[in-house]
Structures are given as structure tokens and as C-alpha cells.
Amino acid sequence: MTSSVPADGRIVVVGTGVAGATAAQTLRSEGFSGSIVLVGEESEIPYRRTAVSKGLLSGKSDITRVALKPAAHWPDIDVELLTGTTVVDVDAAARTVTLSDGEHLGYDVLVLATGGRPRTLGPDHPRIHHLRAYRDVPALYERLAAGERLLVVGGGLIGSEVASTARDHSCAVTVLEAQTRPLARLLPEAVGSVVTELHKSAGVDLYTEVTLSTLEADDTGIVAVAADGRRWAADAAVVAIGMDPAIELAERIGARIDGGVVVDEWFRTSVDGVYAIGDVATIPHAALGGWYRCEHWNSALDHGAAVARSILGTGAPFGAVPWSWSQQFGSNIQVAGWPGADDELLVRGDLDGRDFTALCRRDGRLVGAVSIGRPKDIRAVRVLIEHAPFTTDRVLLDPETDLTALSAAARQ
Ligand SMILES: Cc1cc2nc3c(=O)[nH]c(=O)nc-3n(C[C@H](O)[C@H](O)[C@H](O)COP(=O)(O)OP(=O)(O)OC[C@H]3O[C@@H](n4cnc5c(N)ncnc54)[C@H](O)[C@@H]3O)c2cc1C
CATH class of the missing domain: 3.50.50.60 (FAD/NAD(P)-binding domain)
Structure with a gap:
């Protein structure tokens, strides 16, 4: 892949969530010397959205403590951060966006990281x-x-x-x-x-x-x-009945939509010069085929880093196995891959004791896992899903099997 932006070009990133902020950060850390403009409709600097239903809502944390970076970081790395600003229109032929204050901004590359809105x-x-x-x-x-x-x-x-x-x-x-x-x-x-x-x-x-x-x-x-x-x-x-991806800018420029903004493994939309990442993106399913969209913090973060490399021509096709967590009622629930309601379950540990890893298989293939209290297992399962999805029951269910060691062997 070659770079899709001239060294002195401009990249506009729409959305100051973790996907957009990570894209801007990575573009700079990977050596892009042109202009980066990060535009977001929220008035806060990029922050940890996962804290909204946890530390922020409980009052145990505050907005400054959950900032992704201190406010000075963005000018320090020469990223122009426009908070409280909505991108209201895109002209993909002229490569310009229109901001809510009426200003027009040209771009060489546009990254849509617009997340979603609650239903x-x-x-x-x-x-x-x-x-x-x-x-x-x-x-x-x-x-x-x-x-x-x-x-x-x-x-x-x-x-x-x-x-x-x-x-x-x-x-x-x-x-x-x-x-x-x-x-x-x-x-x-x-x-x-x-x-x-x-x-x-x-x-x-x-x-x-x-x-x-x-x-x-x-x-x-x-x-x-x-x-x-x-x-x-x-x-x-x-x-709390789910969210709808914010696809309106992509729709306006005629990008392909299927449950989200459809991208390829480089995060390119169907419109030249426009990329999409994070919760809004429908991405190729490297392991199982087809496409999917996911609403996980770590995936949005990974997309942000990967799209930057993709734009700069230094990346690789994206195929990371997702994982996420939820903190509720004193338990940390961790999920890897793509578990589904109808999967066959292989349980390691004790469900009732809330100390387990439940491996999920579909058509004989390991596709996901859910765990409470065993974060190391989740890291291992992500590797197994990718490199050894047909590991046998005998091995997976044997309490003597160390999933971390198994995954290390599978990776080689
Ligand atoms: C309350 C809550 C708790 C969560 N907890 C967890 C958790 O525990 N674990 C986990 O894995 N995941 C969790 N998630 C999901 C995770 O936070 C998201 O997957 C992740 O934040 C998505 O990042 P994103 O950058 O793609 O989108 P977002 O974070 O939604 O950011 C998109 C940004 O774009 C802005 N925007 C949209 N349109 C425009 C426009 N036209 N112009 C300018 N700006 C625009 C939006 O205002 C927003 O700031 C949680 C989500 C929520 C809401």
C-alpha cells in the first residue's frame, strides 16, 4: 500500500471518541507531518466513554480524570482539536466539509469516526x-x-x-x-x-x-x-435499548451502508478518500466471513491505530479478534470474539461460583468466550480463535490445560 495523503496534506477526522482521537494521535506518532484536524460535536476533549455508566455516573470519578490525554497534549502534537463543532455536510467531489459555524475545510483524507446515538x-x-x-x-x-x-x-x-x-x-x-x-x-x-x-x-x-x-x-x-x-x-x-450508528454524513456522500458504514480491511469506504472506523463502521469478518459492526472500546481503539497506518501506507489488513468487558454488580465480565445465543458451550471453572471461562463453539469452531474473573483466558482465547479454532474438547475442557500456554503454542 502507498500513502493516500501527501506529506503536506490535510486529514480531517470527524468524531472525538476513542476511534477518532486514536487515529489523530497515531497519524502523528507514525510520522505524518501535514495538518490533522479533529472535529467533535461534544464540548469535552476526548475522554473515556466507558466511564460514563461507571465512575462518572457513580460520582467516583470526574471528567478531567477520564480524559484520554491532558488538554495540552493535542496542541503539543499539533493536532487542531475543534470541540463543540459538528460537521454538518461533506462534499466528497470537492473534498470539503462544512462545519456548524459555517466554515468550509478542505481535506485530502476524511475519517468518519462518528459513533452512534442512543435509541x-x-x-x-x-x-x-x-x-x-x-x-x-x-x-x-x-x-x-x-x-x-x-x-x-x-x-x-x-x-x-x-x-x-x-x-x-x-x-x-x-x-x-x-x-x-x-x-x-x-x-x-x-x-x-x-x-x-x-x-x-x-x-x-x-x-x-x-x-x-x-x-x-x-x-x-x-x-x-x-x-x-x-x-x-x-x-x-x-x-437503554441500544444505539443507531451515526451514518448521516456517509449517506450524504453515497457511501455503501449496511447496518453501518461499510469498509474494507483497510477501513476504506466505497467513496474515494473517505475512511470509517469505530462503532459506526461495518467491517469485514476476517475469521467467519461477511461483515459485522461492533460496539467495543478496544475495537474502536484498534481501528483508530490501524486506519492511521492504512492511510500512511504502513499498515496491514485488519482482522483483530475483538474483546470487551462490562463492570456490573461487582463482577467484571469479559467477552472475546463473537459469542452468540445459540452457541455450544464448553465451560471451564464454576458458573455458579462466578469464576469461569465459557468457550463458545459454532459448527465445531471456536468463535468466542465469556469469562468472569479470568482475564488471562480471554487474551488466550482471542489467539485460539484466530490460530487454533478447531482445538478438541478433550484439550479445551481439561482443567490441566493452560490456555495461555496453548495459545502461545498456537501462535507459532
Ligand atoms: C455508557 C457506555 C458505557 C460503555 N462501556 C463499555 C465497556 O465497559 N466496555 C466496552 O468494551 N465498551 C463499552 N462501551 C462502548 C464503547 O465506549 C464504544 O464502543 C466506543 O466508545 C466507540 O468509540 P467511537 O470513537 O467509535 O465512537 P464514540 O465514542 O461514540 O464517538 C463518536 C463521536 O463522534 C461525534 N460525532 C458524531 N457525529 C458527528 C459530526 N457530524 N460532527 C462532529 N462530531 C460528531 C459524537 O458526538 C462522539 O463524540 C460503552 C459505551 C457507552 C455509551
Whole structure:
């Protein structure tokens, strides 16, 4: 690959999340000497979004402590950081973007790192909260600190983390989940049951298979009504029913969209000079074929570093096996690869004791793992998924098998 940008050219990165910030940082550290402009609609400098539902919401951390880099870092490395600025339009033929202040900015390469926005439900009302960015935290924190009754709609990763943080504040918490268990799309049943127990033992009222028909709010509180007539009242609600990728700029320039902005293994979109990374990107599935989009912190970080090298012509096709974690109810749940609800499970350790690694197989092939309390296993499984996906049951289930040693051998 050759560099797709002249040494004195300009790269505009849209989005100051971890993907965009890492792209800008890596472009500079890998020797790009031209202009880098990092544009983001949030008013904060790049920060750790994962803290939004954890340390920031609990009040144990604050925005300066979760900054990815100190404020002076960006001018120090000569990255022009435009916070509080939205890219409102792109002209891919003229290679310009239009900013919310009306300014036009030319580019040689454009990187879309626009992440996504939470799906909404119910009216726009101060008692109904969503949680994606730091700006969403203060109002919800006030409710938690006041120990209000909280209804969480959605038992996915963010809903579960909010429920956990709210219980730490002694709020009465009810979680409504549309599926049969929390994190049902991500986790096979046996592991999902462990998560259900985590909720219950923390005192969360968990209702599954709930289809909400209305969510209403007034000055006194909120009421949620299910399609089957069940009702729940609380002081406030958090709607955590997933996010929609922010694809509008890509759509405007006619880029191929399929659940996100489709890119190749170099993060190139179908439009010349335009790349996409992070939560917004639909990327090739190197291990299983096809394409997928993932919403993991480490993947967004990896994409940011990889796209920079790809632009500069020093990279390699991207095929990293993803991994992520979630902190809830005192447990650190780690996930590698692409586990699915219907996978065959091989469990190492003790599910009920919350000390296990559950290996997930599909069509005889290792595709993922979920673990509590065994982070080393997750590192090893990522290697096995890539290099030894057909390792036998006998080896995988043998308690004497050291997954780290096995993965080291597989890598050679
Ligand atoms: C509350 C919460 C907790 C999480 N916890 C975990 C966790 O524990 N573990 C884990 O692995 N993952 C977690 N995630 C997921 C992880 O944070 C994301 O996968 C990651 O932050 C995605 O990074 P990104 O840079 O692709 O997108 P984002 O972080 O969403 O950044 C995109 C940025 O682009 C900006 N933007 C969008 N459009 C424009 C525009 N037109 N002009 C200018 N700016 C624009 C947005 O405002 C935003 O700042 C969590 C996510 C949330 C919301």
C-alpha cells in the first residue's frame, strides 16, 4: 500500500471518541507531518466513554480524570482539536466539509469516526434519560444521589451497568428486558443465567419478555405500560435499548451502508478518500466471513491505530479478534470474539461460583468466550480463535490445560 495523503496534506477526522482521537494521535506518532484536524460535536476533549455508566455516573470519578490525554497534549502534537463543532455536510467531489459555524475545510483524507446515538423511547422529558455521553450524566447522577426509584428499560450492557450503579446508590431499581434474559443477544443461556442472578442478588427487580407499549412522564413521575397490561411506576426512567450508528454524513456522500458504514480491511469506504472506523463502521469478518459492526472500546481503539497506518501506507489488513468487558454488580465480565445465543458451550471453572471461562463453539469452531474473573483466558482465547479454532474438547475442557500456554503454542 502507498500513502493516500501527501506529506503536506490535510486529514480531517470527524468524531472525538476513542476511534477518532486514536487515529489523530497515531497519524502523528507514525510520522505524518501535514495538518490533522479533529472535529467533535461534544464540548469535552476526548475522554473515556466507558466511564460514563461507571465512575462518572457513580460520582467516583470526574471528567478531567477520564480524559484520554491532558488538554495540552493535542496542541503539543499539533493536532487542531475543534470541540463543540459538528460537521454538518461533506462534499466528497470537492473534498470539503462544512462545519456548524459555517466554515468550509478542505481535506485530502476524511475519517468518519462518528459513533452512534442512543435509541429513544417515550417523550422528550427530564424524567426520561438516555446515556451515551458525559453531557447525559449530571441529570441522571442527581436522581441516583437522591435515591429515587429508577426504571431501566433494556437489560443490555449499558442498562445493566446503570442498574448496578443505581443499586450502589440504594435506588430501588426495576429493569425491563424484552428478551428472556439480560444480554440475551450476546450471551448463551447458561451464561445469561449467571447475569440474571447478578441482577437478582443485587436486589434489582428484573422483568423479562416485556414489550413496552407506552412510557409516559409528568411532573410527578413516570409510568411504563407493557403490551400485556402490566404497569410500572417510578420517579425516572433510563432508556437503554441500544444505539443507531451515526451514518448521516456517509449517506450524504453515497457511501455503501449496511447496518453501518461499510469498509474494507483497510477501513476504506466505497467513496474515494473517505475512511470509517469505530462503532459506526461495518467491517469485514476476517475469521467467519461477511461483515459485522461492533460496539467495543478496544475495537474502536484498534481501528483508530490501524486506519492511521492504512492511510500512511504502513499498515496491514485488519482482522483483530475483538474483546470487551462490562463492570456490573461487582463482577467484571469479559467477552472475546463473537459469542452468540445459540452457541455450544464448553465451560471451564464454576458458573455458579462466578469464576469461569465459557468457550463458545459454532459448527465445531471456536468463535468466542465469556469469562468472569479470568482475564488471562480471554487474551488466550482471542489467539485460539484466530490460530487454533478447531482445538478438541478433550484439550479445551481439561482443567490441566493452560490456555495461555496453548495459545502461545498456537501462535507459532
Ligand atoms: C455508557 C457506555 C458505557 C460503555 N462501556 C463499555 C465497556 O465497559 N466496555 C466496552 O468494551 N465498551 C463499552 N462501551 C462502548 C464503547 O465506549 C464504544 O464502543 C466506543 O466508545 C466507540 O468509540 P467511537 O470513537 O467509535 O465512537 P464514540 O465514542 O461514540 O464517538 C463518536 C463521536 O463522534 C461525534 N460525532 C458524531 N457525529 C458527528 C459530526 N457530524 N460532527 C462532529 N462530531 C460528531 C459524537 O458526538 C462522539 O463524540 C460503552 C459505551 C457507552 C455509551
